[in-house]
Amino acid sequence: EAGVVQSPRYKIIEKKQPVAFWCNPISGHNTLYWYLQNLGQGPELLIRYENEEAVDDSQLPKDRFSAERLKGVDSTLKIQPAELGDSAVYLCASSLDWGTGNTGELFFGEGSRLTVL
Amino acid sequence: KQEVTQIPAALSVPEGENLVLNCSFTDSAIYNLQWFRQDPGKGLTSLLLIQSSQREQTSGRLNASLDKSSGRSTLYIAASQPGDSATYLCAVLSGYSTLTFGKGTMLLVSP
Numbered sequence: 001e002a003g004v005v006q007s008p009r010y011k012i013i014e015k016k017q018p019v020a021f022w023c024n025p026i027s028g029h030n031t032l033y034w035y036l037q038n039l040g041q042g043p044e045l046l047i048r049y050e051n052e053e054a055v056d057d058s059q060l061p062k063d064r065f066s067a068e069r070l071k072g073v074d075s076t077l078k079i080q081p082a083e084l085g086d087s088a089v090y091l092c093a094s095s096l097d098w099g100t101g102n103t104g105e106l107f108f109g110e111g112s113r114l115t116v117l
Numbered sequence: 118k119q120e121v122t123q124i125p126a127a128l129s130v131p132e133g134e135n136l137v138l139n140c141s142f143t144d145s146a147i148y149n150l151q152w153f154r155q156d157p158g159k160g161l162t163s164l165l166l167i168q169s170s171q172r173e174q175t176s177g178r179l180n181a182s183l184d185k186s187s188g189r190s191t192l193y194i195a196a197s198q199p200g201d202s203a204t205y206l207c208a209v210l211s212g213y214s215t216l217t218f219g220k221g222t223m224l225l226v227s228p
Binding site: 004006033040041042043044045048056091093103104105106107108109110111113 | 149151153159168
């Protein structure tokens with residue numbers, strides 16, 4: 001069974017340029033997460049989807065970040081314009097909803113490493 | 118707001134030692150706790166998940182315990198090997214399906 005797939009793995013851009021990251025979750029997982037991880041830190045939640053609905057986007061900087069999950073499967077995270085401080089690893093994860101027999105275990109992709117020059 | 122702390126931040130041991138990594142959380146109203154491993158430049162790999170009603174989980178040389186009332190979990194690694202070198206992250210699921218991570222413990226096992 002395929003795991004969570006993310007692309008691109010690495011991206012280097014100039015500041016003020018746009019960038020987009022793509023995530024394909026594990027088949028059947030209705031919950032999808034985007035996390036931001038800075039060097040030496042634990043991941044921090046940016047946005048959580050249940051199917052197509054963004055149920056928690058309180059930590060997403062909405063002035064420059066946007067995300068979508070069309071048809072409740074793949075998701076795209078966009079940054080426009082990128083700033084120097086956006087350099088980090090962007091992680092996507094998926095899970096089944098906790099409860100009703102599910103543990104809520106999260107499975108992560110390899111991440112997309114962004115460098116803004 | 119849930120806060121997760123991991124101690125120590127870094128640990129260096131010789132091969133063969135048994136070791137314990139610690140995780141504490143401030144809000145005991147959790148659904149579950151997960152331990153992850155992260156290799157440099159890689160994503161997170163789930164190691165063990167303990168439901169709030171459980172006290173421990175075991176997988177091979179790994180054993181994770183949970184004391185929800187005191188807000189603590191430990192990850193025990195038996196007979197450590199150089200291949201165990203990685204960063205170990207603890208995360209708790211609480212609130213409205215919010216997963217909160219600690220900063221991790223960086224482990225180095227030397228041959």
